[in-house]
Amino acid sequence: MNTAIEHVRIHAYGDRSELKTELVALPPPGAGQVRIRHAAIGVNFVDVYHRTGLYPLPVLPATLGAEGAGIIEAVGPGVTDLVEGQRVAYAGAPVGSYAAARNLPAERAIPLPDAVSFEAAAGAMLRGITAHMLFSYVRPLRPGDSVLVHAAAGGLGLVLVQWAKALGARVIGTVGSLPKAELALSHGLNEAVLYREQDFVAAARAFGGGEGVHFAIDGIGGTTLRQTLEAVRPYGMAASIGQVAGEIDAINPADIGPYRSIAFARPGVFRFMSDIGRYREGAHATLQRLEQGMRVQIGQELPLAQAAEAHRLIESGQTTGSVLLRP
CATH class of the missing domain: 3.90.180.10 (Medium-chain alcohol dehydrogenases, catalytic domain)
Known part of the structure; x- marks a missing residue:
């Protein structure tokens, strides 16, 4: 019926x-x-x-x-x-x-699991699988790696920050206000950049020891993506995972190398989840993170x-x- x-x-x-x-x-x-x-x-x-x-x-x-x-x-x-x-x-x-x-x-x-609330699961499952895809498949993180996360106080940003930190990385993130900076820092962010007032490229390069970060994750798109490429160290990687600010212009091979010598990825989490094995692996990894204390x-x-x-x-x-x- x-x-x-x-x-x-x-x-x-x-x-x-x-x-x-x-x-x-x-x-x-x-x-x-x-x-x-x-x-x-x-x-x-x-x-x-x-x-x-x-x-x-x-x-x-x-x-x-x-x-x-x-x-x-x-x-x-x-x-x-x-x-x-x-x-x-x-x-x-x-x-x-x-x-x-x-x-x-x-x-x-x-x-x-009993310890995971409906609210935490509904607020983190897609974002957690995205983090698992990025840090286990797109560019596996190693302890000590430096990571740039845009919109670090957003739903995805806070998950990425905590996930990367749990893997031993250091994370710098862009935020739009002081309260957002405080929120992201309280979730483990090492350094917050007020992108309306500060040059995030210069900050990320300094955070990465002068050369830039090992891995930059950009969900903003538009003109921000081209700046993000400049924040990555040689032989590092930039991943474009969204376009909140608008369409993404074509990336010319000259934009990423040979002088800059960085890798560029445009991974899609829906494509990742189309494989039921990867989907369930990412989902269980997310629930494990939540049981271990990842906050939503x-x-x-x-x-x-x-x-x-x-x-x-x-x-x-x-x-x-x-x-x-x-x-």
């Missing part, structure tokens, strides 16, 4: 006005699926990319959202390793977490119906930490 469930969907790509709260019929979970009743839903900048069509979705109308946590309230045929009442979390495709409940492939539902700063919590306001907040750069929606 189908059940009417509150969803936030888009029928066309565009601005925040395209986000519509609707009742959508949800069938019983099919073979290999579970139904999750959400307790907390993570909001990520990739949701904005999906809303605008920068990263097109398979079909419209579509329910947005790439991260959530809740309780299994039904299991479909063939599911034997998950049970009703179990606490789980997930991230990635298929998108559709902006809903009170949803059906999900059972292999993507990750059981939550929840900046704002809003009702599901206020998803448009959540998008406004993250697009404006006003947020610190993670933004959650509550069904």
